[in-house]
């Protein structure tokens with residue numbers, strides 16, 4: 001029996017080159033390049049390593065607009081067996097609730113699964129809420145923020161990194177796991193696999209195919225709304241240039257301005 | 267309860283009252299983010315004349331319940347059981363969702379720590395509520411009792427104000443290190459309601475095999491933070507950073523890639539996925555100034571950066587810049603600080 005692993009991925013604007021439209025205060029999508037969320041690449045790699053070690057079928061699932069196809073092909077080219085893009089105009093503008101709902105519904109439509117793996121969070125919304133949301137919709141346990149994931153005899157054994165320590169957990173499948181950014185080095189796509197991936201293609205499922213009502217999803221299914229956006233004004237700082245020869249003066253200035261203090265304080 | 271279904275709006279939002287905050291603990295001790303939640307929760311509750319309820323789960327929570335009261339909590343809703351001694355997603359989310367259903371809070375705040383986020387989204391889905399993640403400003407509209415949940419977005423360049431108008435409770439997770447810890451008042455009065463609960467075995471299958479506690483440096487309380495980045499070029503670079511930090515009576519911070527390289531442990535990380543610091547002096551050494559790092563240190567009072575690149579982004583956020591090799595600049599700083607101190611004739615400072 002091979003493991004059925006689902007990997008949740010998202011295509012995001014490249015965080016290195018986000019362009020904000022000064023008039024609408026929204027992301028200028030036409031000027032921003034899209035990439036696969038980096039932590040999701042680590043999620044896929046974690047799945048592929050399980051596939052290498054214990055044998056698994058890896059299905060990639062994403063919710064997004066049609067241009068997410070590049071991400072789907074990329075995942076196949078890295079070694080996923082199947083890719084499904086939940087895409088529908090009704091899905092747009094979703095907050096974390098309908099996003100989780102849509103992904104959970106898609107996954108349950110696929111059928112049996114043992115492990116769902118996602119990245120710790122996406123770089124464009126940074127909530128970390130979608131993975132746990134999916135687990136709740138599917139009524140399964142979860143292990144978040146993992147640096148190491150193993151599978152043995154019906155159990156996932158994983159290491160979770162918390163603020164003040166590492167928690168080693170053992171949990172029976174089915175379970176949802178989220179993996180930390182940079183917790184592994186994703187394998188590269190080979191040209192050969194890429195050609196195969198393009199030939200094989202991926203599936204696109206709409207709300208009807210997944211079994212969702214239009215009013216359940218996207219902006220209509222979202223409990224939260226963005227009322228307004230305002231630019232965060234940063235304090236202007238002088239960036240006063242200090243030559244190496246003037247470091248002594250700087251030290252003196254810092255002490256005199258009480259930025260540094262001679263006595264210990266708390 | 268779980269199941270694939272949409273979020274139904276609250277039929278009578280006006281029936282939802284009071285503010286819930288979740289008190290995160292470790293080994294039955296209240297964590298600092300828990301205290302931060304009490305502070306912001308209390309402010310909101312008072313603004314709309316409601317009570318602050320603190321949600322506390324654990325193996326042995328009587329003392330922490332009293333402590334929560336001394337920090338300003340009006341009612342502690344607790345669940346106690348040996349099975350709850352360590353945080354686990356399923357029992358915690360099930361019990362807390364039950365508390366929500368019984369008490370119908372209008373607002374529910376949870377720290378945006380790792381376990382806080384692990385929990386918040388489960389509760390939101392379970393209760394069909396709306397949740398805004400990682401807020402840095404939280405307020406409430408007095409007349410409508412609508413939560414104003416503000417979170418940075420687009421690489422911290424914008425602040426989005428997010429509302430949840432029709433669903434209850436209105437949930438938010440709050441970024442640790444942003445909200446102040448309230449004053450402790452020994453004589454404060456509050457009600458403590460602790461239940462002994464034995465959770466269903468079916469939701470206790472996750473086993474915690476081990477907890478390897480790290481020696482944690484609390485960067486958030488430090489007055490001086492000296493951080494090293496990839497510019498150090500090698501793990502040994504942190505020895506130099508440590509030396510400067512010691513000399514300044516401060517602690518060592520790091521950029522994420524330096525942590526990912528294994529040069530220093532994760533608890534030193536500053537930034538979006540690390541700690542948020544606001545010391546009197548932040549020294550950024552060999553750090554380029556990518557937004558995820560900036561997020562964690564931009565509110566420092568004074569910022570000094572050292573970078574060979576005259577166009578380094580970090581300079582935009584700096585009060586003082588040294589455009590030079592850190593392996594020259596940091597020893598020079600250490601030497602000058604020693605010189606200054608010896609002129610003033612004081613003993614070396616201990617890390618604060």
Ligand SMILES: Cc1cc2nc3c(=O)[nH]c(=O)nc-3n(C[C@H](O)[C@H](O)[C@H](O)COP(=O)(O)OP(=O)(O)OC[C@H]3O[C@@H](n4cnc5c(N)ncnc54)[C@H](O)[C@@H]3O)c2cc1C
Nearest residue numbers: 495496497521522537538539540552553554559573574592
């Ligand atoms: C989702 C997500 C979350 C993240 N969270 C965080 C986070 O919490 N914290 C964080 O820090 N990053 C985080 N990052 C990573 C972040 O985007 C940057 O990659 C990181 O901050 C860069 O680290 P750095 O400045 O040390 O390295 P680099 O960007 O490589 O910069 C090194 C700098 O050192 C300078 N330098 C080189 N040699 C010398 C020398 N001899 N003397 C002086 N200067 C020298 C260079 O000019 C350069 O500016 C996150 C990224 C993502 C996608």
